[in-house]
Amino acid sequence: MSGNDTYQTPLASRYASAEMKTIFSARTRSSTWRQLWAKAEKELGIDISDEAIAQMKAHITMTDEDFVVAAVEEKRRRHDVMAHVHAFGLVAPAAAGIIVSNLIDHSYPYFAKFARLNGPSDHYGATSCYVTDNSDLIFLRDGLDLILPKLATIIFKLSQFAIEYKDMPTLGYTHYQPAQLITVGRRAAQWIQDLLMVLEDITRARSDLRFRGAQGTTGTQASFMEIFHGDGDKVDKLNDILCAKAGFPTCYSISTQTYTRLVDLRVVNALSEFGDVVQRITGDIRHLASQKEMEEPFEKDQIGSSAMGLGRHLSNLNKNASNTYSAQWFERTLDDSAIRRITIPEAFLSADAICMTLDNVVGGLVVYPARIHSRVMEELPFMATENIIMKLVSLGKSRQDAHEEIRVLSHQASDVVKKEGGKNDLIERIKKTPFFQPIIGEVDAMLEPKNFIGRCPEQVLRFCGKGSEVEKALEPYRKHIAASKEVELAV
Known part of the structure; x- marks a missing residue:
C-alpha cells in the first residue's frame, strides 16, 4: 500500500515545516526515549558494563527495522513504551535487563504482569512516564x-x-x-x-x-529513596544531573505520575x-x-x-x-x-x-494608494463637517444654526449616495449655500486628509521605530531576522 492509499494529515503533508515535523516525528520521539533511558542507567549508579553503555549509545536513533520490531511487539503487549523497551533491548542486549528493570514499577498492574512474564528484576522506579x-x-x-x-x-x-x-x-x-x-x-x-x-x-x-x-x-520519589538508601540529597543530585543534560533549569517541585x-x-x-x-x-x-x-x-x-x-x-x-x-x-x-x-x-x-x-x-x-485616497474622499466630507462648524463658530456664527445647516445638507448628500447611486456632493452643496459664504475659500483646504489622522505617524514610530517597544522585544531574535532578510535577498 502506497502513501497515497492512506490518510495523512495535511498539517504534515502540506503546511508545516520539515523542522517542526521532525520534532514531533515518531523517530524523534522514540529516539529521545532511548536517550533518556541511557541517561537514567548511567546516572542511577547502576552497575552496567562499558559494553552495555556502548551498545545503547550506538543505537540511540531508531532505525526502520527497530520500528518494525516495536510495531509487532506493541500489538502483543498493547503498550508502546514496553514495545520500544523490547526493541531497544534487542539492539543493546548487554543492557536489556537493566532497561527493563528501570521501567518496572510493581505498583502499576501492567508492569507487575510484565515483571512476572520476564522474571525477577530490581526496582529502579523509572516508570514509562x-x-x-x-x-x-x-x-x-x-x-x-x-x-x-x-x-x-x-x-x-x-x-x-x-x-x-x-x-x-x-x-x-x-x-x-x-x-x-x-x-x-x-x-x-x-x-x-x-x-x-x-x-x-x-x-x-x-x-x-x-x-x-x-x-x-x-511523584513521591519513594522508589529512588529506596535506591539511594534514604539519601534525599542523592535523589536531588540525580535530578540536577538529568536537568542539566536535558537543558532545563530545574524540575517541577510537585509531580504526580x-x-x-x-x-x-x-x-x-x-x-x-x-x-x-x-x-x-x-x-x-x-x-x-x-x-x-x-x-x-x-x-x-x-x-x-x-x-x-x-x-x-x-x-x-x-x-x-x-x-x-x-x-x-x-x-x-x-x-x-x-x-x-x-x-x-x-x-x-x-x-x-x-x-x-x-x-x-x-x-x-x-x-493601492489611489484607491485608498478615492475612498477617503468619498467619506471625508461627512467627517469634515465638525471642522467646518467650528470655523463658522470662530467667525461668530451660532453653533446650533451651523449644525442644523450641515445636518440638512448631509442628509441630502447621503440620499444621493444611497438612493441614487451618485457621488458624495456635500462639499458642493456647502459651497452653494449662502450660510457658508464666509468660509467658502477655506473649505478645500479643510479637506486635506492628513489634517484628520491625529498622531498616527508619531504613534507608529514610537511603537515600531528606533528604540521602540517592538525593537526591544525583537532584540533576542536579531540574528534570525537578519538571516531571514539575507535569504530573501538571495532569492
Whole structure:
C-alpha cells in the first residue's frame, strides 16, 4: 500500500515545516526515549558494563527495522513504551535487563504482569512516564524555540510595513462604518501590538517550562529513596544531573505520575491565542482586499485563506488541553495519553504553518494608494463637517444654526449616495449655500486628509521605530531576522 492509499494529515503533508515535523516525528520521539533511558542507567549508579553503555549509545536513533520490531511487539503487549523497551533491548542486549528493570514499577498492574512474564528484576522506579513525559517537555521546548523566532520575523516585517505607510490616510471604522481617518501604517501597528502580546505569552510559556525528572510512580520519589538508601540529597543530585543534560533549569517541585497537564494547557493556550490573532489580521486584510485597497502577494493568493483556516483550527485546540487537564483525577486518570498525541503536535504544526504563511503575506502586501485616497474622499466630507462648524463658530456664527445647516445638507448628500447611486456632493452643496459664504475659500483646504489622522505617524514610530517597544522585544531574535532578510535577498 502506497502513501497515497492512506490518510495523512495535511498539517504534515502540506503546511508545516520539515523542522517542526521532525520534532514531533515518531523517530524523534522514540529516539529521545532511548536517550533518556541511557541517561537514567548511567546516572542511577547502576552497575552496567562499558559494553552495555556502548551498545545503547550506538543505537540511540531508531532505525526502520527497530520500528518494525516495536510495531509487532506493541500489538502483543498493547503498550508502546514496553514495545520500544523490547526493541531497544534487542539492539543493546548487554543492557536489556537493566532497561527493563528501570521501567518496572510493581505498583502499576501492567508492569507487575510484565515483571512476572520476564522474571525477577530490581526496582529502579523509572516508570514509562519518566521517558514519555520528560520527552514531551523536550518537544514542547524545542517546538516553542522554533516558533518564537519565526513570529519575531513576522513582527519585524510588519513593523517595516507600518513605518513605510505611517503617513498614508485611510478610513478607520467603528461597527464597520467609516468613523474617522487613521493611516495604513497605524492599522498595521494595531496588528503588531496583538502579535507582540502573543510573542510575550509564548515566551512566558517557554521560560516557565521545567523538567519532570525522576520522580517515581506518583511523584513521591519513594522508589529512588529506596535506591539511594534514604539519601534525599542523592535523589536531588540525580535530578540536577538529568536537568542539566536535558537543558532545563530545574524540575517541577510537585509531580504526580505525570507533570501537571496544566503545563500543556498553558502552552497550547498561548499557541491558540496566536490562532485567534491571525484570524483577526487576515480577516482585516480580506476585507481590505474586497474594497480593493490592499491585497496579499499576487503570486500567493491562497496563502491568506490557509492562514485563516489554520488559525481557526489552532484557536480551538486549547479546549482539548483544558478538558484533559480538568479530567485528571488524583495522581492521574490515564485518559490523557491518546488526546495529547493528537492535540500537542497539531498545535505546534498549525502554529508553525501559520508562521510560514503569515510571513509570506506580510512580506509582500500590495497597497493601492489611489484607491485608498478615492475612498477617503468619498467619506471625508461627512467627517469634515465638525471642522467646518467650528470655523463658522470662530467667525461668530451660532453653533446650533451651523449644525442644523450641515445636518440638512448631509442628509441630502447621503440620499444621493444611497438612493441614487451618485457621488458624495456635500462639499458642493456647502459651497452653494449662502450660510457658508464666509468660509467658502477655506473649505478645500479643510479637506486635506492628513489634517484628520491625529498622531498616527508619531504613534507608529514610537511603537515600531528606533528604540521602540517592538525593537526591544525583537532584540533576542536579531540574528534570525537578519538571516531571514539575507535569504530573501538571495532569492
